[in-house]
Amino acid sequence: MHDITVESGTWQGLGTDAARVRETVFVRELGIDAPLVSDEADLVAVHVVAYRGGDAVAAARLLPDGAIGRLAVLADARGVGIGSLILHALIAHAERRGDRCVWLYAQRDAVPFYLRHAFSVVGEPFYEAGVEHVEMSRRLDVETSKTNRRS
Known part of the structure; x- marks a missing residue:
């Protein structure tokens, strides 16, 4: 994956590329x-x-309340760890800003992916936009991330 770069930013800066990935995957x-x-x-x-x-091949977002969402990876870019790179970048950002927890609504097929990244299932399955989801969360070690930041 040496040819993969990950950028973080605002919708104004990355929205065009993020929207293109979402359109392809979700719509x-x-x-x-x-x-x-x-x-x-x-x-x-x-x-x-x-x-x-x-070329943009994956995108996701982190909301102020710690919600991770809209994680999408183009079909020809799946299975090589790009989704993990995106998720790690969002979790790192949440830790840096002091969030104690991140959470998301995972599509049923994506639950094993999030379980591998230390998320836990919260509650019962539900449907959103016609797709079965389940809420998942992950506690963050804010103190460790603050210590690592000072190093």
Whole structure:
């Protein structure tokens, strides 16, 4: 994965690339209605986009309340760890800003991925945008991240 770069920033800076990835994965592949793929929360979120050879191949966001969402990886970029890079970047950002926990709504098929990244299932499955999801959360070691930041 030496040709993968990950950038963090605002919707103004990364929104075009993030929206392109979301459109491909959520709208075209999963059949989710386009208006449900972006919302006003994008304006206050931290966005992370992964690039391969200069092209956006994955994206996700972190909201001020610790919610991770809209994680999407293009089909031809799956299975090589790009989703993990995106998730690690969002978790690191949450730790740096002092969040004690991050949480998300995982699609049923993605639950094993999040379990491998120390997330736990919270509650019962539910449907959102016609897709089965389950809430998951992960506690963060804020004190350790603060100590590491000073090193």
